[in-house]
Amino acid sequence: MPHTARLDRATAATLVAASLMAAAVALIFFYVPSDVDQGYSQRIFYFHVPIALTTYTLFAWGALNAARYLWTGREDLDLKSYVPMHLGVIFGSLTLVTGSIWAHISWGTWWDWGSRELNTFLIIFLFYCAYFMLRFSVEPGARRSRYSAVYALLGVGLIPLSVLAVRIAQDALHPIVFRSNGVNMDGSMFLTFCVALAAMLSLAVSMYLVEMRGKRVDERLAQLRRLAQEAA
Amino acid sequence: MIDESAVRSVAAVYGIAWVATLAYVVILNAKLGRIERQLDELAGILEARSGDG
Numbered sequence: 001m002p003h004t005a006r007l008d009r010a011t012a013a014t015l016v017a018a019s020l021m022a023a024a025v026a027l028i029f030f031y032v033p034s035d036v037d038q039g040y041s042q043r044i045f046y047f048h049v050p051i052a053l054t055t056y057t058l059f060a061w062g063a064l065n066a067a068r069y070l071w072t073g074r075e076d077l078d079l080k081s082y083v084p085m086h087l088g089v090i091f092g093s094l095t096l097v098t099g100s101i102w103a104h105i106s107w108g109t110w111w112d113w114g115s116r117e118l119n120t121f122l123i124i125f126l127f128y129c130a131y132f133m134l135r136f137s138v139e140p141g142a143r144r145s146r147y148s149a150v151y152a153l154l155g156v157g158l159i160p161l162s163v164l165a166v167r168i169a170q171d172a173l174h175p176i177v178f179r180s181n182g183v184n185m186d187g188s189m190f191l192t193f194c195v196a197l198a199a200m201l202s203l204a205v206s207m208y209l210v211e212m213r214g215k216r217v218d219e220r221l222a223q224l225r226r227l228a229q230e231a232a
Numbered sequence: 233m234i235d236e237s238a239v240r241s242v243a244a245v246y247g248i249a250w251v252a253t254l255a256y257v258v259i260l261n262a263k264l265g266r267i268e269r270q271l272d273e274l275a276g277i278l279e280a281r282s283g284d285g
Contacts, residue, residue, distance in 0.1 A: 025246075041238035044245045051249070094252055098245045105241040207256065214263055221270050228277045 010213055013206035020199035027192040035189075041105045046192055048098040050200035052121070055095050056159050058088035058204055059128060063156035066149035078145035081152055083211050085131055087204055092125040120162035127155045 028046045035042035062084035069077035099118070100110045112118055134151050138144040183190050 039235055039238055041235070041241050043242050047245055047249055090252065090256070094249060097248055101241050101245050101248075105238055203253075210260065214260065214267075217267060221267060221274070225270065225274055225277075228274055228281075231281065 010206060010209035013202060013209050017199060017202040017206045020195060020202050024192070024196040024199040027195055032188050032192040038106055041102065044098060044102040044105075046196040047200075048095065048102055049193070050197040051091055051098060052095040053197060054200045054204050055088050055091040055125075056163070057201065058084040058091060059124065060156060060159055062088060063152045066152035069145060069149045070153070075145070078148065079212065079215055081149060082135065083208055083215065085128055085152060087207055087211070089125070089128055089132070091204065092121075092128070095121065096125065117162065120158065124155060124158045124162055127158065131155070 024046065028043050032043070032046070034040050062081045065077050065081035065084070068074070069081055103112065104110050131148065131151055135144060135148045138147055185193070
């Protein structure tokens with residue numbers, strides 16, 4: 001039977017992510033005008049906010065799979081919960097670093113301890129960093145999967161709190177872009193933001209698919225080694 | 233006239249994002265290297281076994 005080359009999901013997602021990323025960078029540097037208030041530094045917004053929203057999405061995705069694991073007991077859902085958490089911490093670190101640089105240029109400080117938005121994000125980030133300490137302190141197996149799933153679910157309640165914090169704290173330095181009466185930016189800025197968000201989300205999807213593939217290969221390899229050693 | 237410190241900050245943000253992506257590729261590459269070594273080990277076990285047989 002002839003073997004037909006087929007584009008796998010991870011490669012397809014990586015190609016989509018690369019194309020969207022190129023489009024986003026082109027729009028950010030060659031199309032969108034500088035903001036009247038913040039000037040050139042406002043361009044950080046097109047990377048920082050999509051990275052932050054991707055972090056929330058990954059944590060929520062991981063928690064959803066954790067809930068599905070607890071509901072069904074399917075083993076693959078444990079890995080499908082762990083990988084988004086792992087990626088969420090990577091994206092979360094980037095959110096904190098890019099946000100601090102933006103804060104420094106806009107507010108003249110690296111961090112504002114009075115901002116509820118920043119502090120609730122930091123709490124979520126640290127909460128999910130501790131997820132790994134819990135996970136790797138328990139022997140692999142059903143117990144570890146169960147503990148990890150419960151912990152992942154506990155943290156997800158903090159996500160809406162973090163998103164709403166900026167609206168609750170009216171005096172915060174952190175700007176509010178998405179209001180109940182619409183988006184607080186012009187059409188070209190909104191288009192650029194949407195493309196950058198799509199790029200970041202597709203990057204996360206491609207990283208997820210690649211990492212899942214790596215974990216599956218690892219598992220199969222370990223299984224083969226056990227079989228070979230038993231047979232030897 | 234574009235503020236120079238603003239350009240530096242924007243460059244830092246985009247640079248960090250690219251470095252993080254590259255670091256991810258390097259980690260994946262290291263992982264592939266480990267898988268390759270394990271496959272070699274596995275092939276060695278199977279070859280030794282077929283030699284015995």
